[in-house]
Amino acid sequence: MIRSDKGVFWAILLPLIAVLIWSLNIAVTRYVAEYISPVSISFYRWLIAFLILTPWILPKVWQQRELIRPHLKQLAVLSAFGLVLYQGLSYTAANYTTATNMGIINAFIPMFTVLVSLLILKDIPTRFAVLGCIISFSGLLYVIAQGDLRQLSQLTGHAGDMLMVLAVFFYAFYGVFLKKWNLKLPLMLSLYVQIIFALLYHLPFILWFGLDHLNSQNGLSVLYAGIFPSIIAPLVWMLAVQYLGPNRTSIFMNLMPVFTAIIAYFWLAEVWGSYHSIGGLIILTGIVLAQMKARVHIQAKS
Template structure:
């Protein structure tokens, strides 16, 4: 009787650990802003991941090139949205907002995905999705205005929060394109090729802006970003999707604002305020309602 219980707990632990790793990466992204440019950490992150995967994946990709080649354009698009625009804009947003706000806004991925699905897949959202999205958006506006909507309107918004909203919007496109195409390519090979495209996309920016040197202050953040959120968390998430299903797995993403806020509070000494509590509850409640089917 004990074995099934242990197995169930391990299955639940997989998406929780993945979300914890991604939450930690948001805090790392905010922490490292003083030590390395957004272009540099983004490039180094994918370079580290590419170098780690190459001994295991290069030969497999060569062997399966006939199956991969017809999908190169799709993999290039996925890389652009999921690895370059999403993460690159998020690294830039970290210079202008807090990790706590970034974590809260990141929770909007399921809501934005609903509307991108409507645009691309012609998947009309139900009334719960519409109402839940509006509720979540109200909570987001409340957080961005720090509890004062009038001040937000007068100031025109906060650049970092606006950039993070754009980043999350890009990631929603990534998820919808994955669903639309459903590429018949092994997941790790797909990840490896996408990372290769990400490095190519970075080259013009690297040549234009240059690269910061990896040193003792930014090196650990680069290594963490290149290994844990880039390789380990996606693998855990993919296993969770296979074992407990995509719908049950996606709900765990709602823990990201909580994990990020706790990490930011203890590590970055960011304050958790009343408006974060009120806005966060409203946002998560709206997201849960938006995912209701009937």
């Protein structure tokens, strides 16, 4: 029992590290937006990840090609939603909004997943889940409007936030499709094939918009994006799921807005306003309400 407790203690650090990496990546995305186009950083990110993974993963992909081949269409769809649409829109949104807002909107992934699950999986949400979504969405509108809901009529001033909401909505599709298909593939093999599709998807955009050169202003940010959030964070998160389980691990995602805001405050000098605190509290209340009801419901059935 003591050994198990120690294992759980150290396992708690795993999702914290992953969320910290992803939070820092949001700040990096906002920082580098002035020095490289969204298409360029998105392409370079997955190119770096591809080059790093290829020596280890490509032989395994070839060995298990018969296992992978039937799932190519599904992996192509996953890549489009999770690696291209979500990431591409996030990089575009960074040109028009703050890292703090991006982190807060990212916390909406569980809420949007409930809605997408209703559309695709026909999973009927509980009344508490619906109430949690409504409360959280109210908090999101409050943050976007900077505490003055009358500003919502001026949509042009919130283009970055709207793009980020759309990005998170696409990522919810990614998660629901993963659940629906439940691919029996090793995580890294699945990720590697999705990266290949992502690089292919970028080619038309590169031909149209061009590709920015790497330099001293954007090089380190691109390198960070290609290594830490693309490879290390998913691996650490996967280990956390193995030790803690998916439900306990997913709770740590709620720390992303907090980590992002702290990083953005000290690094990007972004101001944390009272509307962030009020709206963030409303959002967190809705998320906790939905998750608490889900746990109670499961315990009642068992």
